[in-house]
Amino acid sequence: MNTVVTALPYFQEQGEIIGAAINARFIPYRSGLFSELFQASQNIIAIMAVGIVIRGIAPLIHDKWTDPAVVVISPDMRYAIPVLGGHHGGNDLVYLLQERCNLTPVITTATEATGHEAVEVLAKREGLRIVNTKSTRKANASVLTGTAGVYRIPGPGMVIAGSGVSFLVADGQYSAGIGCRLGTPAGEIIQAIQAASQKAGIHPEEIAIFATSMIKSHESGLLDAVRTLDRNIIFLDPADLNGEALISDSAATRFGLPGVAEPAALAVSVHHHLILEKQIYGNVTIAIAK
Numbered sequence: 001m002n003t004v005v006t007a008l009p010y011f012q013e014q015g016e017i018i019g020a021a022i023n024a025r026f027i028p029y030r031s032g033l034f035s036e037l038f039q040a041s042q043n044i045i046a047i048m049a050v051g052i053v054i055r056g057i058a059p060l061i062h063d064k065w066t067d068p069a070v071v072v073i074s075p076d077m078r079y080a081i082p083v084l085g086g087h088h089g090g091n092d093l094v095y096l097l098q099e100r101c102n103l104t105p106v107i108t109t110a111t112e113a114t115g116h117e118a119v120e121v122l123a124k125r126e127g128l129r130i131v132n133t134k135s136t137r138k139a140n141a142s143v144l145t146g147t148a149g150v151y152r153i154p155g156p157g158m159v160i161a162g163s164g165v166s167f168l169v170a171d172g173q174y175s176a177g178i179g180c181r182l183g184t185p186a187g188e189i190i191q192a193i194q195a196a197s198q199k200a201g202i203h204p205e206e207i208a209i210f211a212t213s214m215i216k217s218h219e220s221g222l223l224d225a226v227r228t229l230d231r232n233i234i235f236l237d238p239a240d241l242n243g244e245a246l247i248s249d250s251a252a253t254r255f256g257l258p259g260v261a262e263p264a265a266l267a268v269s270v271h272h273h274l275i276l277e278k279q280i281y282g283n284v285t286i287a288i289a290k
Contacts, residue, residue, distance in 0.1 A: 002024070002041065002042050002043065003022065003023075003024035003025070003041065003042065003043040003044075003045065003093070004024060004025050004026075004027055004037055004041045004043070004044055004045070005018050005019040005022075005024050005025070005026045005027070005045040005046075005047070006026070006027050006028065006029045006033060006037070006044070006045070006046050006047070007026075007028070007029055007046070007047035007048060008029050008047070008048050008052075009028065009029075011047040011048070011075060012026075012028055014047055014073075014077055015028075015047050017101075018045065018047070018073065018097070018101055021100045021101050022093075022096055022097065022100055022101075024043075024045065029046070029048065033056075034053075034056040034057050034060060035060060037068065038057070038060045038067070038068060041068050042068050042069065042089060043068055043069045043070075043071070043089050043090075043093055044068050044069070044070045044071070045070075045071045045072075045073060045093070045097075046070065046071070046072050046073070047072075047073045047075065047077075048072070048075065049072075049075065050072050050081065050083060053070065053072050053083060054083065057070055057083075057084065061084065064084075064085060064087075064088060065088070065133055065270065066271065067084060067085060067088075068084075068085065068089075069082065069084060069085030069086070069088055069089035069090035069093060070082070070083050070084035070085060070090065071083070071090055071093050071094055071097070073097070073103065077103070078103065078104055079103060079104050079105075079106050080093075080094040080097040080098065080101075080103040080104065080105055080106065081094070081106040081108075082094055082106075082107070082108070082109075086107070086108065086109040086112070087109055087118050087120035087121060088120065091105075091107055091109060091112055091121075094106070094107070110140070110144055111140055111143055111144060114144060116143050116144060117143070118136075118140050118143060119135075119136045119139045119140055119143070119166045119168075120136060122150070122168075123168050126168075128168040128169060129168065129169055129172065129208060129209075129270065130166050130168055131168070131169055131175070131208075131209050131211075131234055131268040132165075132166065132234065132236075132240070132267075132268065134163075134240075135163060135164055135165060135166045136166055138163060138164030139164055139165065139166040141164075142164060163237075169208050169209050169232050172206060172207065172208025172209070173206060173208070173270070173290055174200075174202055174206050174207045174208060174269075174275070174288055174289070174290055175207065175208060175209050175210070175211060175265050175268045175269045175270075175288070175289050175290075176193065176196070176207045176209075176210050176211070176265055176286060176287070176288045176289075177210075177211050177212065177260060177261040177262060177263065177264030177265030177266070177267075177268075177286070177287045177288075177289070178193075178210055178211070178212045178216075178222065178233075178260070178261060178264070178284065178285070178286055179212060179213070179216070179259075179260035179261045179264075179284070179285035180212075180216065180219060180221070180222055180283055180284045180285070181283040181284075182219070183219075183221065184219070184221045184222070184283040184284060185221045186220075186221045186222075186224035186225040186228060187225075188221070188281075188282060188283060188284060189221055189222055189225035189284050190225045190228060190229065191281070192279075192281035192282070192284035192286050193207075193225070193229065193286060195279075195281055195286075196276060196279050196281070196286035196287075196288060197288070199276060199279060200275050200276040200288045202275075202288070204229060207231065207288070208231075209231070209232055209233070209234060209268050210226055210231055210232070210233040210234070211233065211234045211235075211236055211264035211265065211267060211268045212233065212235060212236070212260060212261075212264050213235065213236060213238075213241060213260050213264065214235045214236060214237050214238075216235065216260075217235045234268060236264055236267055236268075240263075240264075240267045241259070241260070241263040241264060241267065242263075259278070260285065261278045261285040261286055261287035262274060262277065262278050262287040264287075265287040265288055265289035266289050268289075269289035269290060270290065271289075271290050272289065273289060273290050274287060274288070274289050274290075275288050275289065275290050276288040
C-alpha cells in the first residue's frame with residue numbers, strides 16, 4: 001500500500017472522506033497500527049492529536065531516507081501538518097490535501113517555509129537521486145543562506161567536493177563499490193563490472209553510480225572504465241567509508257580503511273543493502289548495493 005489514512009473512532013467518517021478524496025486506504029486506528037504501517041506504507045495520514053502520533057511513531061523512526069512520511073490532520077479538520085518526512089513526500093501530501101480537501105498546509109521544513117527549494121525537492125523534480133545523503137543538512141543550510149550553487153556536468157566526469165555538497169545522479173536502484181590495484185587497465189575493470197553485474201542478476205546500465213576511496217582518484221584505468229560505461233563515479237573520504245558496517249575482511253585495512261568495495265557501495269546506496277558481497281576478479285574488487 002502507498003498511502004494510508006487512519007483516525008480515532010470518533011473521526012472515522014472524516015478519515016473515510018479523506019481517503020476517498022486522495023485515493024488512499026482508510027484503516028481505523030488501533031494499538032500497534034503505526035508499527036505495522038511503518039513497514040508497509042510510504043505515507044501515513046493520521047487524524048488525531050499530534051501528541052498521540054509522536055508518541056506512537058517515536059520508537060519506530062530510523063532513517064529519513066527510508067521512513068514513511070507522516071502527516072497529521074488536526075481533529076477540527078482545518079490543518080494538515082507533516083511531522084515526519086516533509087522533504088520525502090510529506091509536504092507534497094499536504095499540498096494534495098489542500099487541493100482536494102481544502103485543508104491548510106502547515107509547512108515547517110526551513111527551506112520551503114522561507115521560499116527556497118531543498119536539495120531533496122530539486123532531486124525529485126528532476127528525477128535524480130542524491131548519492132551522498134549525509135550532505136543534505138549542510139547543503140540545505142547553504143540554500144537558506146543563499147550561498148548554494150547548482151552546477152551541472154552534462155557528460156561523464158569526475159567530481160571532488162566537500163562534505164556539504166550534495167551529489168545528484170540519474171535515478172537508479174543500484175550502486176557499485178570498486179577497489180583495484182595500482183595501474184589496473186580500464187579493460188580489466190570493465191570486465192570485472194560486467195562479471196559482477198551478471199552474478200548479481202542485473203545489467204551494468206542499471207548501476208546509477210560507482211564509488212571508491214579518495215586514494216583511487218588518480219587511477220586512470222578506473223576513470224577511463226567509468227567514462228567508457230558512460231557513468232559517474234564519486235570518491236569518498238575515509239569518514240564515509242568508516243561509517244559503513246564491514247561484511248568481509250579487506251586488505252584496505254593497511255591504509256586505515258575498513259574496506260573499499262563494500263563500504264563504498266553501501267555509502268552511496270538508497271537502502272544500504274548489499275545484493276552482491278565483495279567479489280574479486282584479478283586486480284579488481286566489486287560489490288553492489290541497492
